[in-house]
Amino acid sequence: MAITRPAGTAAALVTAVRARGGIPVLLPGLSLRAAEDTRAAATALDHALTADVIVFTSPAAVAHARQLHRLVTRAQVCALGAGTAKALARAGIKDVRFPDREDSEGLLAMDIMSQLGHARVALIGAAGGRGILRSVLRERSARFDEVHVYRRGPARLDARHRDAACAFEQHDHVLLSSAEALANLHRGLAGAPWQALLGATWIVSSERLAAMASQAGIAIVHVASSAQGPALLDMAAHVRD
Incomplete structure (x- = not known):
């Protein structure tokens, strides 16, 4: 297998x-690697943690974010799936929403993601991938930040x-x-x-x-x-x- x-x-x-x-x-x-500029990534993450809604795209995003900054926030935190929600719980964030359908489309169909209004949204992950999630969030929120806390490669x-x-x-x-x-x-x-x-x-x-x-x-x-x-x-x- x-x-x-x-x-x-x-x-x-x-x-x-x-x-x-x-x-x-x-x-x-x-392969997963730390952000190329960890200081800049930590600064961007610090700002992202003050958003209204924060989306973590994977357990890897949580793991690398934890290495950059303590994950303390008053935002509504969302995860792409149960595995990411469990990683967030281990990081101290217990109140996490995630969809039954554990993919970008499932997340975007959640009430909180379809009724953003003027909420400030932060997407925590890596560059590349999740193109649908990125483009739709930009359309739905006038204030959208994306923080790359790690890098993916072959x-x-x-x-x-x-x-x-x-x-x-x-x-x-x-x-x-x-x-x-x-x-x-x-x-x-x-x-x-x-x-x-x-x-x-x-x-x-x-x-x-x-x-x-x-x-x-x-x-x-x-x-x-x-x-x-x-x-x-x-x-x-x-x-x-």
Whole structure:
């Protein structure tokens, strides 16, 4: 079972796969790095914490933000999903709203996000990705700030990753929760490894990601209820049965 989480962030999912009798194969689609200018990012985050509504886009956004500044705010805090909400709770922010549909569209459909009025909104994450979320928030709020507390980039994929990918067959599963990871894997594993992965069974975290996977040439795609590890694994088990 291929895990495409960012490099260094897949430990819990690896443990969960093994607990269910699977064999985890790490094929990281992303690498995460601190903001290039941490002082500027900390200053921007300090200002963002005074906004009316703050959106954290991922657990990684929470983790990197915590390294820059203590997360204390009177704002209404929103998260893209339950995993990010749990990370915020560990950071001391308990009152967090997140959508049942854990993606950009789900977040934008929440009442608080569709009735912003003149509220000042801050989006905490990394550059790139979440294009729909970014553009719609700009349309809905006259005062919108975006703070990049970390950077995303392609993970370093070597011969070990290519060899592992080449061994995949239809009954093998690939777990995917990021469009950027999909694109990076396509580029980083071009040739025989990617062709082998195209024939595997992919478990993705949203309908939008399923459409992207199909456009990339992946024939077998199943949509999990969320991007959380248990949801992805539940769908993989359902497909296998």
